[in-house]
Amino acid sequence: AQSVAQPxxxxxxxxxxxxxxxxxxxxxxNPYLFWYVQYPNRGLQFxxxxxTGDNLVKGSYGFEAEFNKSQTSFHLKKPSALVxxxxxxxxxxxxxxxxxxxxxxxxxxxxxxxxxx
Amino acid sequence: DAGVTQSPTHxxxxxxxxxxxxxxxxxxHDTVSWYQQALGQGPQFxxxxxxxxxRQRGNFPDRFSGHQFPNYSSELNVNALLLGDSALYLCAxxxxxxxxxxxxxxxPGTRLTVT
Numbered sequence: 001a002q003s004v005a006q007p008x009x010x011x012x013x014x015x016x017x018x019x020x021x022x023x024x025x026x027x028x029x030n031p032y033l034f035w036y037v038q039y040p041n042r043g044l045q046f047x048x049x050x051x052t053g054d055n056l057v058k059g060s061y062g063f064e065a066e067f068n069k070s071q072t073s074f075h076l077k078k079p080s081a082l083v084x085x086x087x088x089x090x091x092x093x094x095x096x097x098x099x100x101x102x103x104x105x106x107x108x109x110x111x112x113x114x115x116x117x
Numbered sequence: 118d119a120g121v122t123q124s125p126t127h128x129x130x131x132x133x134x135x136x137x138x139x140x141x142x143x144x145x146h147d148t149v150s151w152y153q154q155a156l157g158q159g160p161q162f163x164x165x166x167x168x169x170x171x172r173q174r175g176n177f178p179d180r181f182s183g184h185q186f187p188n189y190s191s192e193l194n195v196n197a198l199l200l201g202d203s204a205l206y207l208c209a210x211x212x213x214x215x216x217x218x219x220x221x222x223x224x225p226g227t228r229l230t231v232t
Contacts, residue, residue, distance in 0.1 A: 004159075032219055043121070043207055043223040044160070051219055090159055094219070103211055104150070104173050105221060107159035 002027040004093050006108035013115055019081040021111045023074045023091030030096040033074040034105065035065055038088040047089075050074060061085070081115045088112050119144060121210050121224035129230045130198050138193040138227045142210030148172075149191040150221060151183060152207040160207055166191050167213050195229075203231045 003026045013019050025031055032051055036044040048059025055067045065076045074091060089112075092105040122141045130136050142149050148167045152160035162175035166185035180196045189210075195202055205226040212218035
């Protein structure tokens with residue numbers, strides 16, 4: 001079984017400061033990892049993914065994430081947060097074994113980010 | 118290039134009724150997945166359709182069923198609605214597993230309220 005944990009329900013940060021949203025995962029094999037963002041009354045918007053290769057992946061809107069296999073983590077980061085980054089962020093995992101999981105995504109519970117001016 | 122579209126946007130139903138939600142995938146995509154997002158929670162996988170067949174199913178009862186059409190669009194049907202079925206229903210499209218494409222693209226969702 002695969003699972004995702006986002007230990008913080010909410011992260012508060014001042015505009016211009018670094019932003020980090022934490023995510024840890026559990027899969028039986030190797031993971032594909034994803035970050036999505038959700039604005040109020042909207043669907044999920046894809047930010048970035050880790051498939052293989054470089055552990056630091058860069059995505060949309062200045063976001064990046066670091067894959068750490070030993071810690072089974074995939075934390076989302078942004079060097080300088082904007083007020084417009086205030087939203088709900090979801091980490092998701094997919095098992096790399098195609099037969100085991102197809103491309104079903106398992107999501108964490110979400111972390112609300114509030115960036116204050 | 119149209120993204121994933123869903124209809125209707127909002128829906129109010131009474132307990133015991135049946136509902137059908139619709140989804141058109143992103144152009145070029147052939148796989149459709151459905152997720153249920155209860156208030157304050159992350160999306161939960163319901164099932165996935167590829168080549169007009171249900172390929173994977175999450176932990177949802179048989180009251181939840183679906184269909185995929187030859188043009189890759191999809192429907193989600195829920196019978197005998199319960200209050201607990203109230204949620205945002207998200208459709209996501211992608212290319213089939215094994216094609217080298219990995220991310221899923223989500224529609225805006227259908228907000229279902231059961232009274």
